[in-house]
Amino acid sequence: MIPEEQKDQAALYVLGLLEPHEAAAFESQLSANAELRDIARELREAAGSVAFTARQQAPPAALKQRVMREIATETRERKVVPLRQSAFGWVPWAIAAGLAVFCGLLALDRARLERQLSDIRAVDPLMQTTFYTLAPSAPAPADAKATVAWQPGRQSGVIRISNLPAPQPGKDYQLWAVDAEHKDPISAGIVRVDKNGVAQIRFTPVEKAEHVKAFAISLESEGGVPKKEGPILLVGST
Amino acid sequence: MDYAEQSECMMQETSQQIADREMIARVVQGDQSAFSALYDRLVDPLYSLGCKMLGDVVEAQDAMQDVFVQIWRRAGSYDPEQSSVFTWAILLARSRIIDRLRARGRRLRVVAASTDDKDVSITAVDASVVESAADISSRNESAMRVRTIMTNLPLEQREAIELAFFGDLTHHEIAERLGEPLGTVKARIRRGLLKLRERMQT
Secondary structure (H helix, E strand, O other), rough: OOOOOHHHHHHHHHHOOOHHHHHHHHHHHHHHOHHHHHHHHHHHHHHHHHHHHHHOOOHHHHHHHHHHHHHHHHHHHHHHHHHHHHHHOHHHHHHHHHHHHHHHHHHHHHHHHHHHHHHHHHHHHHHHOEEEEEEEEOOOOOOOOOEEEEOOOOOOOEEEEEEEOOOOOEEEEEEEEEOOOOOOOOEEEEEEOOOOOOOEEEOOEEEEEEEOEEEEEEEEEEEOOOOOOOOOEEEEEE | HHHHHHHHHOOOOOOHHHHHHHHHHHHOOOOHHHHHHHHHHHHHHHHHHHHHHOOOHHHHHHHHHHHHHHHHHHHOOOOOOOOOOHHHHHHHHHHHHHHHHHHHOOOOOHHHHHHHHHHHHHHHHHHHHHHHHHHOOOHHHHHHHHHHHHOOOHHHHHHHHHHHHOOOOHHHHHHHHHOOOOHHHHHHHHHHHHHHHHHHHO
């Protein structure tokens, strides 16, 4: 048995008078209630018949011609749909070709940018320089420090040292490049500080060092050694 | 007649309804001759509805062109479980006409009349019925029956149904215009429609 209130809602529903949320709620009731659907159908039929109360008027014959002409046009358009689909079959290939061209242009652009970057690096030393900051380790003074500006392309660099006292007689400070592709540090020469503990020296490793991870300064015998022996005083990476 | 008897009676399809369903099935297949026949069957009541709601024959013709194109396009969505073809077409047309009224910011003249003066509105409705009664040469026997039944409905039910069907109003607006509680208006619409349906079946 359908409650009166639900029948009232059904009447409003078939007339399209419910608010959207009310209509949605009623539709959920409809889907679960066959008796309610029957009532809705009867109310719908009744509502449709109300149209008969409008004063009967005959349309002009031209109206049917207009309608039939439009229908015929639509029918023709429907029939050409498959042709349109096949006519547009090239679209995915065109898109793929476009993407390929686009990727090619991107590759060219990347190569161009790499060339430009290479040129810029060649012109501007700063663009091809890597900086390393070396911090002290015992027995070096705590305020000792060094900075290395390294240009791999040129295999040369500049080290600036400060607050590092001169070594005792018979000893020298030796700079080392720690390279990823070499088992032992590569000697970059002897560095001598002035009386203020300062040095600024251009250096070149004795072997090619293309993948330098760090630079270090050790205390070695005077004149240096081919392979690090003494203690590390300063070391640092990028 | 209890509800079960009513339902059984109402479910009996007329030969016209069966013919309508056959026509719509052929329309779905793209049969223009079937559509032409369906047009002939539906155009008078639909066009009359358009004229009444829009109050302008030229606009009604434009609306009908749109409505019949919609029928052509949407024939596949017709659900015989929900309504007859005729009712489906009528409610589709009403919906499209209301869209036009809303788009053009206009209201049904009948609604305006009922707002200004309830007695005038009632007179207008009665006049419509009288006109239709005078229109004995009406092509549609069903139309005459509906008008007769509507005329014999309690006035408050007929008035509520007319406003609900022909006016672009929400149920709250109908209640406001009639100066009645919402629940009362809902019950009037529902009782009037069920009575109309019941009497159409007898």
